[in-house]
Amino acid sequence: MPGLQHKYAQTALVLATNSCATYCRYCFRKRLVGLPTEEILKRFNDAVKYIENHEEINNVLISGGDPFVLSTGVIKDFLEKLSNIRHLDFIRFGTRVPVTFPDRILEDAELLSVLKKNSQESRRIYVVTQFNHPREITQKATDAVNRLIRSGVILDNQSVLLKGVNDDPETLAELQNKLVGIGVIPYYLFQCRPVKRVKNNFQVPLYKGYEIVDRAKKKLNGHSKRFKYIMSHHTGKIEIVGAMDDYMYFKYHKAHVPENIGKFFKRKINKTAEWLDELE
Ligand code: SF4
Structure with a gap:
């Protein structure tokens, strides 16, 4: 259905937006014009109904584009709706914003408090982010990661192996070590x-x-x-x-x-x- 893929039996992928903070040259996603907020919320409501009716789904991945470019009000609405679904064990956001636009996190206390409220002991919020090179671990990115951790969020990293960027063992090893150092779990390459x-x-x-x-x-x-x-x-x-x-x-x-x-x-x-x- 528009905006939702029942990707694997336990996983629902919600495509919440087509917009990103930066457009990565190697990205495989097709670029479409961004949707108006009403349409995003309508699609999300339909997705929630679908997830409610499929008890085999135990986790939701909210992706896009990049869902952290959505307004905090929209993210709050998403999380409130999902919090009522008892069969969900955890919720993930796929976002590069900690890397590409850390000020979005550093300058929005409300976003952090929404995440904190919804990342509970028995149902954590995960942020799956994407650092591809040690040089992307800037001071601001480190601060943004730290704020997320202090808000109860767990961070994983998915990199892409890129020719001429990180395709050597030293760069890759340094990236993974530095990620562990700042509290981000190396997950996929x-x-x-x-x-x-x-x-x-x-x-x-x-x-x-x-x-x-x-x-x-x-x-x-x-x-x-x-x-x-x-x-x-x-x-x-x-x-x-x-x-x-x-x-x-x-x-x-x-x-x-x-x-x-x-x-x-x-x-x-x-x-x-x-x-x-x-x-x-
Ligand atoms: S932020 Fe993610 S979805 Fe957006 S262009 Fe980059 S890789 Fe693609």
Whole structure:
């Protein structure tokens, strides 16, 4: 339905807005004109009804675009509506605002108090953010993360592996260590998607990506190496696990076909392939 995807059995993805604080060159999302607030709220009300009627959904990911560019009043309305749904265990926001527009957090005490009120002992709010390079961990970003933590929010990080940006083990290791230092949990490192005008500029071959991740992890302790190298494929979420002899090994963590969940499989190594479909 407009604005909601029942992504996996337990997870509802709410696409709350098409706007972002910055527009990342490597982003795979299509840009549409922003919706008026009434339409956003109407869609959200419809999404809430859907979630209420599907007890198998135990978590909601509010994403976009970037939901933290919405007004605090709209975010408050979202959280109040979701707080009445008993079968939800946790709520996530996918936002780059702590990185790209930390003043949004630092200068809005009301946003922090709305998050604090709704991030309760038994049902936390998670912010899934996206730092891609250690240089993005500025003082302001660090302060914004700190305010979120003090408001009871838990932060995870999903980076994207980007050619010429973070595609070396030292940069990647430094990024994960610094994230742990400021209180952000390393969660995923995504393989850049094969999107037109992004692929040639930013994609790193899968085998090279695996080598970079492997070398970075050798430099990290357990906390900093908790992230998984992941491909968000149209068939599901696939971890790039390793390589041995002539093969690369993969594992489905989530899959649209339920029988595939947890499936471990291999493909012949091709050192130039950048996506699963290019492997034999
Ligand atoms: S903030 Fe997120 S959704 Fe927006 S352009 Fe960047 S990567 Fe894409």
